[in-house]
Each structure stands twice: as structure tokens, then as C-alpha cells.
Amino acid sequence: MTVSKKDMPNLLDKLIAEYQVIAPVKKDDYTVFAPIASGADAELGAGNTKLPAKEIFFPQSETLFSYRVDQEGAKLDAPLDDQKRALFGVRPCDARSVKLLDNVFDNDKFTDPYYMTRRENTVMVGIGCNSPSGTCFCTSVNSGPFDTTGLDLLLVDTGDAYVVEIVTEKGGALAQKLGLPVASDPDKAAADKVKQAAAVACRVNTDGLKDKLDVNFHAAIWDKIHEKCLGCGVCTYLCPTCHCFDIVDDAVDCNGCRVRNWDSCAFPLFTLHGSGHNPRTSNKERYRNRIMHKFKYFVDNSNEIACVGCGRCINNCPVNMDIRVVLEDIRGSEARLDSR
Ligand code: SF4
Ligand code: SF4
Numbered sequence: 001m002t003v004s005k006k007d008m009p010n011l012l013d014k015l016i017a018e019y020q021v022i023a024p025v026k027k028d029d030y031t032v033f034a035p036i037a038s039g040a041d042a043e044l045g046a047g048n049t050k051l052p053a054k055e056i057f058f059p060q061s062e063t064l065f066s067y068r069v070d071q072e073g074a075k076l077d078a079p080l081d082d083q084k085r086a087l088f089g090v091r092p093c094d095a096r097s098v099k100l101l102d103n104v105f106d107n108d109k110f111t112d113p114y115y116m117t118r119r120e121n122t123v124m125v126g127i128g129c130n131s132p133s134g135t136c137f138c139t140s141v142n143s144g145p146f147d148t149t150g151l152d153l154l155l156v157d158t159g160d161a162y163v164v165e166i167v168t169e170k171g172g173a174l175a176q177k178l179g180l181p182v183a184s185d186p187d188k189a190a191a192d193k194v195k196q197a198a199a200v201a202c203r204v205n206t207d208g209l210k211d212k213l214d215v216n217f218h219a220a221i222w223d224k225i226h227e228k229c230l231g232c233g234v235c236t237y238l239c240p241t242c243h244c245f246d247i248v249d250d251a252v253d254c255n256g257c258r259v260r261n262w263d264s265c266a267f268p269l270f271t272l273h274g275s276g277h278n279p280r281t282s283n284k285e286r287y288r289n290r291i292m293h294k295f296k297y298f299v300d301n302s303n304e305i306a307c308v309g310c311g312r313c314i315n316n317c318p319v320n321m322d323i324r325v326v327l328e329d330i331r332g333s334e335a336r337l338d339s340r
Contacts, residue, residue, distance in 0.1 A: 001163070001164035001165075001166075001175060001180040001181055001182055001183045002158075002161045002162065002163050002164065002180075002181060002183050002184075002187050003155075003161060003162045003164060003180065004160060004161045005160055005161060005162070008039065008042070008044070008162070009038070009039030009040045009042070010039060011039065011178060011180075012036070012038075012039025012042055012088065013038065013039040014178055015039075015086050015088070015178065016036065016037070016038070016039065018084065018177075019084050019085055019086040019123070020035050020083050020084065020085045020086070021035065021036050021042075021085070021086045021088055022034065022035050022036070022056055022085060022086070022087050022088065023036050023041070023042035023043075023044070023087075023088040023089045024042065024043045024044065024046060024049050024089050025041055025042065025043055026043050026046070027050075030046075030049070030050040031043050031046045031047075031049045031050065032049050032050055032051050033049055033051065033053055033055070033056065033087070033090075042088065042089060043089075044089045044127055044155075045157070047091075047129070047131075047133060048091045048093070048094070048129075048133070048136075048310060048311075048312075049091075049094075050238070050312075050316075051238060052094050052097060052238065052239070052240030052310065052312065053087060053090050053094040053095070053097070053098060053240065054094075054097060054098065054101060054240050054241075054243070056085070056087055056118065056122070057098060057101065057105075057115050057118045057119055057122070058101065058105070058115055058243060058245075060237075060261065060262050061259060061260070061261045061262070062114065062259065062260050063254065063257045063258070063259050064078065064114065064247070064257075064258045064259065064260055065077060065078035065257065065258055066078075066254060066255070066256055066257040066258075067256045067257065067258075068255070068256055069256075080113055080114060080117040081114070081117060081118055082117050082121050083118075083121060084121050084122075085118070085121060085122040085123070086122070086123050086124075086125060086174075087122055087123070087124045087125065088125045089125065089126075089127050089155075090124055090125070090126050090127070090151070091126065091127065091129055091310075092126055092128060092129065092138065092143060092144065092145060092146060092147040092148070092149070092151070092154075093136070093138050093143060093147075093240065093308040093309060093310040094240050094308070094310065095124055095126050095147075095148075095149060095150035095151045096138075096143050096147055096149040096150050096308045097150075097240030097241045097308045097310075098119075098124070098150045098240075099149050099150035100241050100298075100302070100304055100306055100308070101115075101241065101243055102119070103298075103301070103302040103304065104243050105119075105243075106119075114260075123152045123153075123170055123171065123174055124150060124151050124152050124153075125151070125152065125153045125154075125155065125171070125174075126148070126150075126151040126153070126154045126155065127154070127155045127156075127157065127162070128145055128146040128154060128155065128156050128157070128194070128195065128198070129145035129146075129198060130145075130157055130194055130197070130198050131198065132145050132198065132200045133311060135311030135314040135315055136200060136203075136309060136310065136311050137200070137202075137203040137204045137309035137311065137324060138200065138308060138309035138310070139199070139200045139202050139203075139309070140202050140203060140204040140205070140206055140309055141204075141206065141305045141307050141308060141309045142304070142305060143308055143309060144199070144200070145195075145198045145199075145200060146195045146198065148165070148167045151167045151168075151171070152167055152168045152170045152171030152174065153165065153166060153167060153171035153174060153175060154167055156191040156194055156195065157194065158187065158190040158191055158194055159190075161187070163183050163187050163188065163190065163191040164180055164183065165191070203324055204309075204324045204327050204328065205328070205331065206295070206305070206327065206331075207331075208331060209295055209327060209330060209331050210295060210296060210299055212330055212331060212333065213291070213292060213295055213296040213330065214296065216330070216333065217288075217292070219333060221329065221330060221333045222284050222287075222288045223284060225287065225288075225291075225326055225329060225330070226283050226284045226286075226287035226288070228319045228320075228321055229266075229283055229287050229319065229321055230318065230319055231266045231267065231268070231283050231286060232266065232318060233264035233266040233267055234313075234316050234317060234318065235266070235290070235312075235313035235316070235317055235321070235323075236264040236265065236266050236290065237262060237264065238312040238313060238316050239307075239310075239312060239313055240308060240310055240312070241294070241306045241307060241308060242264070244262070244263045244264060244265060244270070245260050245261060245262055245263050246260070246261050246262075246263040247259070247260050247261075248261065265280075265286055265289050265290055265293065266286055266287075266290065267286075268280075268286070270286070291323075291326060291327075291330070293306065294306040294307045295307070295327070307323070
């Protein structure tokens with residue numbers, strides 16, 4: 001199946017008639033995901049968005065329920081967001097990150113109805129990365145510029161057109177509904193050529209990293225590695241896989257509601273106990289947790305690395321912390337550094 005680039009706005013207009021379509025749009029000198037009112041507004045060729053796609057499923061701040069107590073008793077309102085959405089033009093790393101978040105919000109112990117209702121009502125159409133940026137390292141974390149994990153359809157840019165690959169039944173049904181034409185053999189060959197050319201150099205070697213992290217919780221390397229970090233939390237907020245949150249009751253702004261807000265392990269208050277004790281007393285412990293969570297604890301719990309190599313934390317850190325260098329330093333540290 002192919003769509004010529006000049007027909008893409010019309011295709012998106014068709015989609016808009018049935019779904020809330022969320023696509024990359026230009027904002028200042030970068031792009032962000034936002035609902036579009038016209039297919040012409042989508043900016044599909046601009047690389048990855050500044051903010052990841054996680055907010056569509058897990059908003060930065062969301063009201064879980066509102067409550068009111070009157071003479072008739074307590075009343076609770078907990079509406080779920082079941083808007084039909086198409087997330088269009090999402091890059092493979094971000095699509096993979098959503099699949100990783102599924103492990104957190106839908107597992108043997110818990111199912112989060114807020115997140116899952118949005119997931120179930122969203123179809124994800126991805127676009128492969130012909131020219132990954134210099135800070136991308138998806139191939140180093142079990143992914144790649146044309147990874148289809150988490151996607152329903154994948155678009156491959158072959159110059160004047162997009163070749164459309166069906167990934168799931170949901171994607172197939174959407175393609176049929178939109179009346180997409182079947183891709184010819186030359187179209188498929190052109191797509192394969194693009195994919196081969198885009199193979200990203202493996203910029204981080206993560207071999208053996210988990211073994212190191214298993215034994216070096218108390219290693220001296222943590223004394224050094226965090227030194228530059230300001231604890232601003234930018235890397236966690238922009239990270240597509242970071243998912244920590246805090247829940248607060250608000251009786252002022254919304255007249256009685258419970259709100260979930262993103263939180264960050266980079267902040268000192270994150271682990272502060274009511275007693276005043278804080279088990280992560282300094283930036284060292286907090287930075288260690290960020291790395292441990294992504295490359296050890298998540299692997300222990302879900303058998304996946306909780307990093308998709310999008311490079312956002314590298315591009316946006318105010319003091320140029322580079323997670324690729326940190327990982328290399330840990331890998332290169334002495335074999336067994338867990339002595340206190
Ligand atoms: S963005 Fe940089 S300075 Fe800020 S918390 Fe992350 S690593 Fe530290
Ligand atoms: S840790 Fe950095 S590179 Fe990895 S997914 Fe998060 S923002 Fe992207």
C-alpha cells in the first residue's frame with residue numbers, strides 16, 4: 001500500500017472525520033504532538049517531537065475523580081476518556097515506549113483504567129526514521145529506526161510517497177477503511193532499500209551492563225557519575241518511558257477532586273517520608289536510581305530495558321549529561337565494585 005505525499009493531507013482529513021487525530025505540529029523551532037483540525041497541519045518530516053507521545057495516554061496532570069458531599073450524601077464522578085484517537089506520525093522509539101508503559105499500567109497485579117481506556121481507543125500509525133539524529137541510539141536498546149513494536153501501521157518514506165505496512169489487525173482494518181491501495185513489488189523494494197540505508201550505528205554497547213548493575217549498587221563510580229547533574233528533572237519529564245506520578249487531593253481549585261501528576265525521581269521530595277527521613281539523601285542516590293530503574297529494575301520486573309534510545313535526555317539536559325557516556329562508564333567500571 002502506498003500514499004503519495006501530496007495525497008497525505010487528504011488521507012488525514014478522512015481520518016479526522018472519524019478520529020481525533022494527534023500528529024506532530026510545528027511549534028517555534030521544534031515539533032510537538034497536538035490534535036489537528038486539517039491534514040495540512042501535520043508535520044511528518046521533521047524528525048522526533050520535543051515531547052514524547054506518553055502524554056496522550058498518561059497526561060502530565062489528570063483528574064482521576066471529583067467528589068462532592070451534600071445533604072444527600074457523597075457523590076463521585078470518575079469519567080474515563082474513551083475518545084477515539086489516531087496517533088499519527090509517531091516515531092518507532094515512542095511507539096515502543098508505549099508498549100513498555102503497558103507493563104506498568106496493565107500487569108498481573110494492576111490495571112489502570114484511565115491509561116488503558118485511552119490505549120484501547122487509540123490506533124497508532126508510525127513513520128520510520130530514514131535519517132536518525134546523532135543522539136538516537138535505538139539500535140542499542142533492542143529497537144531500530146523501523147521497529148514496529150507498539151504500532152498498528154508503519155509508514156516508510158520512499159521519496160514522493162509513503163509505503164504503508166500493516167502491523168496489526170487494527171491497523172489492517174484502518175487501512176481498509178481508508179481505501180489504501182496495495183503496494184507494488186517495486187514500492188516494497190524501495191521501502192526495503194530505505195530501511196537498509198537507515199541502519200544506525202550502535203552508539204552504545206549495553207552488553208554486560210545489567211551484570212554490572214546487579215553488583216555495583218555501592219560502587220565508587222556513583223560518587224563521580226552524578227556530579228554534573230542539577231536534579232532539574234528535565235530528563236525524566238521528556239523521557240518517553242519515565243512514568244512516576246504523585247496523587248493529591250485538591251479541595252480548592254476543583255472543589256473536591258483527586259489529581260494524578262507526573263513526578264520525578266530527580267527531585268529530593270520524591271522519596272521524602274512523612275517522618276522526615278529521606279532514603280535518597282543526595283543527588284548521587286537519585287541519579288543512581290534513574291539509571292538502575294531503566295537498566296536493572298525494569299529488566300528484572302519486565303524483562304525489558306526502560307530506555308528506547310530517543311536521545312531526548314541528551315538533547316535537553318542543561319548541563320549536557322549524556323546517558324550514552326554514563327552507560328559506557330558503568331560498563332567500563334571494574335568488574336565487581338560493590339564493596340563499601
Ligand atoms: S536533565 Fe540533566 S541536570 Fe537535569 S536531572 Fe536530568 S541529568 Fe540532571
Ligand atoms: S533515558 Fe533518555 S534516551 Fe532513553 S528513552 Fe529516556 S529520554 Fe530517551
